[in-house]
Amino acid sequence: MADTANRVAELLEVLWGRAQEKAPSGPIPPSQLRALKVIEAQRSVNQRTLGDVLGTGPSSISRLCDRLEATGLLERIPSATSRREVELTLSAQGAKVLEELRQARMREVEAVLETMAPAHLGILAEGLEQLQQAARAHVGLHPAEDEDASAIA
Numbered sequence: 472m473a474d475t476a477n478r479v480a481e482l483l484e485v486l487w488g489r490a491q492e493k494a495p496s497g498p499i500p501p502s503q504l505r506a507l508k509v510i511e512a513q514r515s516v517n518q519r520t521l522g523d524v525l526g527t528g529p530s531s532i533s534r535l536c537d538r539l540e541a542t543g544l545l546e547r548i549p550s551a552t553s554r555r556e557v558e559l560t561l562s563a564q565g566a567k568v569l570e571e572l573r574q575a576r577m578r579e580v581e582a583v584l585e586t587m588a589p590a591h592l593g594i595l596a597e598g599l600e601q602l603q604q605a606a607r608a609h610v611g612l613h614p615a616e617d618e619d620a621s622a623i624a
Contacts, residue, residue, distance in 0.1 A: 476602070486583070490575035496568040502527075504572075506535055507544060507565055512612055515558045517550065524611055544568060 491498040499507070502525075509524050510516055516524075522532040536559060539545035544565035550556040561569070584592065 483580075486579040487576055490579045491572065493578075494568075494572045494575040496571050499568065499572070502535060503539055503544070506532075506539060507561065507569055509612070510545065510559050511561050511566070511569060515548075515560050517556045517558060519556075521559060539565070 505525055506521060509521055513520070518529065518532050518536060521527075521536075522529055525532070527535070536545060536547070540547060543562055546560050546562045547557040548560060550558050587595070
């Protein structure tokens with residue numbers, strides 16, 4: 472099962488790459504994209520938590536956030552709970568870039584799904600929902616109150 476999931480993930484990476492090239496905002500480095508998705512999913516996160524979720528050290532996370540802030544995709548705001556921390560949130564531009572990328576990805580995936588038999592689509596949807604829940608728990612992402620399936624896609 473893990474081998475099949477890995478092979479599917481590799482094919483999805485190809486589709487994602489095609490989608491990034493077609494997105495109006497253009498390609499985003501994978502490390503930046505992962506960070507943006509985590510920040511979006513959690514709505515607001517501190518650098519330590521972001522580093523924990525991504526499995527990245529503090530200095531690397533700091534540089535990553537510097538780059539995202541410099542490109543206008545991320546905002547740092549003072550924490551409401553600690554004077555020593557800042558919270559990371561998506562900027563309006565960051566949210567727009569993620570939405571454009573999601574739309575481009577969706578078009579790529581829809582082209583593949585249209586070739587599948589309807590009976591298989593229901594089975595696939597159920598399995599993917601379970602995989603998403605298990606993966607979120609594995610990396611320490613907790614669902615938001617109004618989370619939908621696109622929260623970290």
